[in-house]
Amino acid sequence: MRSPGGGCWLTGLAGLLLAKGALAAPFAWVSNQTGESLTIVDLGRLEPVQELPLSGGPAGVAVAPDGTAVFVTTPASHRLHRIAADTRAVTHSREVGPAPLGVCIDPAGQRIYVADWDLDRVDILSASDLSPLGSIATGASPSGMDITPDGRLLLIAERDDNSLAVHALPSGERLARIPVGEAPFGVTAAPDSRHAYTANVRSHDVSRVDLASLRETARVRVGASPYALAIDPVRGRAIVSNQHDDSVELLLLEPFGVLGRHTVGEYPEGVAHDPATDAFLVANWFSNSLMVLDAGSLEVRAEIPTGNGPRAFGRFVGPR
Amino acid sequence: MDMIRSTLTLALAASIPFAAHAHGPSRQKVELAVDVQADPAATWAVISEFCAIEKWHPAVAKCEQQGGNEAGATRTLTLEGSGAIVKNELLKYDAEGMSYKYKITENDVKNFPVTTYAATLSVAPGEGGGSKLTVKAGFYRGYTNNDPPPELNDEAAVKAVTGLYEAGLAEIKKLAEGGQ
Structure with a gap:
């Protein structure tokens, strides 16, 4: 283990708890847009436990x-x-809306936010029964x-305006x-x-935004066509994920910079970090797999088959 | 060609549930492969020059390359008949692994109904000797808003990409097996 001792401690503790059955390893919920299903992966056993059919091209x-719950957008069925x-x-x-894609949930687990690609709007819904609670106007796409x-700020990537919108919660007011980049x-x-x-x-880079000064700093x-990020807090x-480079770029957050590039499957898209198993996860859209990388060494621990066209766009890993 | 056909069937089958809906675009994929009765090196030699496409693709009349066989190099294709121009850029080039990936940077969807297109060509040893040539393409349809006209929908895009590479792979196979 090359990294700070904290990582070893966490891994050791998680491993001990997992071994004693005191803590079940998390599941990854991988949305397969082409295959119209979710592949549920047990991150402890490193194998799929079920492929759940879901029509409408699940993406977010x-x-x-x-x-306790998983929220999934299906853009094709709106x-x-x-x-x-x-x-x-x-x-x-x-x-x-007509094109729901991105989705996130507040840390209290009460409100769901769904971004509609066509309407330039974020809808807010109740996490318990999906009843509508309001909406927020956004920039393009x-x-x-x-x-x-x-829980204080909602961040929205406005793709076709090349901007990151920062909104206060719970008011929804845009700050x-x-x-940012293109x-x-x-x-x-x-x-x-x-x-x-x-x-x-489009600009093949990663922007860091300071949320106090509200500026890109x-x-x-990074590699060609970066898609999504995941952070290892330890x-x-x-x-x-570099979609068109079949790789992931490893970044150091402080000081901010690139550490190196690691080959993964083809068209990597959704990524996540799992603290319980000390792993990064990568959904490979073309390869139809979920790759599990050691969060320290970035070596591939496992490549788990998924349904066709995994996107896994969002925070797709959670405890159980 | 049997190999091409069977893979093609899978690719089309996978895309059909999508084409039925009226909605925003989702990325499509096509994977085609052909067995070649020639060493991997011989098959790779047919495609290894980025501009060799003017020799192995019947629809390409002329190719002009800017830069070497490395990421960032570009090529300008002039198509047979129409004289239309298509531009490509190399994203990755791996001579040792016998593989390269490129994207389309300029294209008229009237000629080739796709957008945000990238494809990887790779050569690997065949299972029973010889070699296996694979192409994997990821792309969106020509019309990127809702409710596309039929000639620019998901099905049309998958069909066009499949047709493009059916013709190309058959010619590469012929050239490699002919020892050229």
Whole structure:
């Protein structure tokens, strides 16, 4: 283990708890857009436990913070679904805008935010029954979203305006629209709620935005067509999926910079970090697989088959 | 060609549930492969020059390359008949792994109904000797808003890409097996 001792400790503890059965490893909920299903992956056993059919081309995913429910957008059928994690059944389904894609949930697990690509709008719904609670106007083609862990800011990547919108919660009031690189698609908040990072598809870089000054403070070049980011809070590092380079870029957050590039499957898209198993996860859209990388060494631990065309766009890993 | 046909069937089958809906675009994929009765090196030699496409693709009349066989190099294709121009850029080039990936940077959807197109060509040893040539393409349809006209929908895009590479792979196979 090359990284700070904290990582070893966490891994050791998680491993011990997993071994004693005190803590079940999380599940990854992988949306297969072409295959019209979700592949549920047990990150402890490193194997799929079920492929759940879901029509409408599932794309965006948000797992509730307590792991009890999973929210999935299906752009082709214009819907948002709520799936109960224990029964793996759709408990609620609601037609939203014409092109719902990005989805996220607040840290309290009460409100769902769904970005509609066509309407330039984010809809707010109740996490318990998907009843509508309001909406927020956005810039052009809102795609990825995230909420800072302190629950105070909603971040919206406005792809066709080359901007990151920052909205206050719960009011929804827009605080700033911050110019970033070209075509920001995925956005991820830092664990300390002080920064956000966008993956800019057309300028092939990652922007760092300071959430206090509400300005872009740095930008680093990564591989071709970056899509989404995931942060390892223990090591203070992140990966970004380079869609057209079949790789992930490893970034150091402080000081901000590129550490290196690691080959993954073809057309990597959704990425996540799982603290319980100390792993980065990468959904490979063309290869139809979920790759599990050691978060320290970035070596491939496993490549798990998924359904056809996994997107896994959003925070698709959660406890159970 | 049997190999091409069977893979093609799978690719089309996978795309059909999508074409039935009226909605925004989702990325499509086509994967085609052909077995070649020639060493991997011989098959790779047919395609290894980025501009060799003017020799192995019947629809390409002329190719002009800017830069070497490396990421960032570009080529300008002049199509047979129409004289239309298509421009490509190399994204990755791996001579040792016998593979390269490129994207379309300029194209009229009237000629080739796709957008945001990238494709990888790769050569690997065949299972029973010889070699296997694979192409994997990811792309969106020509019309990127809702309710596309039939000639610019998902099905049309998948059909065009499949047709493009059916013709290309058959010619590469012929050239490699002919020892050229």
